[in-house]
Amino acid sequence: MPVAPLSPREIEERLAGLPGWSLDAGRLTRSYRLASHFAATAMVVHVAQVQEELDHHSDLTLGYNTVSLAVQTHSAGGAVTEKDVELARRVEDLAPGHGAH
Numbered sequence: 001m002p003v004a005p006l007s008p009r010e011i012e013e014r015l016a017g018l019p020g021w022s023l024d025a026g027r028l029t030r031s032y033r034l035a036s037h038f039a040a041t042a043m044v045v046h047v048a049q050v051q052e053e054l055d056h057h058s059d060l061t062l063g064y065n066t067v068s069l070a071v072q073t074h075s076a077g078g079a080v081t082e083k084d085v086e087l088a089r090r091v092e093d094l095a096p097g098h099g100a101h
Contacts, residue, residue, distance in 0.1 A: 003083055018030075021088050026080070027070045027072040028080055034065050039100075040066060044060060047094070050091065051087065056084075
């Protein structure tokens with residue numbers, strides 16, 4: 001089933017409820033800082049599990065003590081959709097458990 005792109009206004013409204021997330025080059029993006037490389041790695045694994053559950057995958061980057069995400073919906077021509085917002089919400093929910101900020 002195709003997913004409809006969100007309008008710029010809808011994206012702005014969704015971002016208001018996602019602190020730290022922004023629109024950059026047509027993708028929802030966020031970077032988290034963690035206490036250590038091990039903590040960041042654990043968060044990456046947890047995010048990967050959520051992506052599998054949602055069958056929706058982001059660009060996920062592991063740094064020394066950082067985790068960065070960039071998400072868009074390829075099946076919607078690279079636009080931002082509700083699928084991206086849902087993934088961002090799920091990541092926001094799990095981040096505090098990893099000590100991410």
